[in-house]
Amino acid sequence: MRSSIKHWFFKLKYVIALAVFIIAIGFVGESSIVKRIGQQQEISRLKGEIDEYNRKFEQDRKMLHALKNDPQAIREVARGRYFMKTDNEDIFIVEDEEE
Numbered sequence: 001m002r003s004s005i006k007h008w009f010f011k012l013k014y015v016i017a018l019a020v021f022i023i024a025i026g027f028v029g030e031s032s033i034v035k036r037i038g039q040q041q042e043i044s045r046l047k048g049e050i051d052e053y054n055r056k057f058e059q060d061r062k063m064l065h066a067l068k069n070d071p072q073a074i075r076e077v078a079r080g081r082y083f084m085k086t087d088n089e090d091i092f093i094v095e096d097e098e099e
Helices: 002-011 013-027 033-069 071-082
Strands: none
Touching (some): 013 033
């Protein structure tokens, strides 16, 4: 019985070494395949955030340019965002009570 286990082990030693190597590379250590997949997902999420911030930056840049050059844009921002009014008008603010 003992010789059959030895014979089986020596016959499959390369397969066993390959399996140990694949487990070591795939699941153990700093640069394992599992961690690399997680890092790639994090990189794609961060690239999406970068794209979103760049889009928002462009919108803000256009708004700033309009505010610097167009008095009507200043009026629209003051009325829409800050609820300012002219002397001869009233403003009514309607809010939903979903809280």
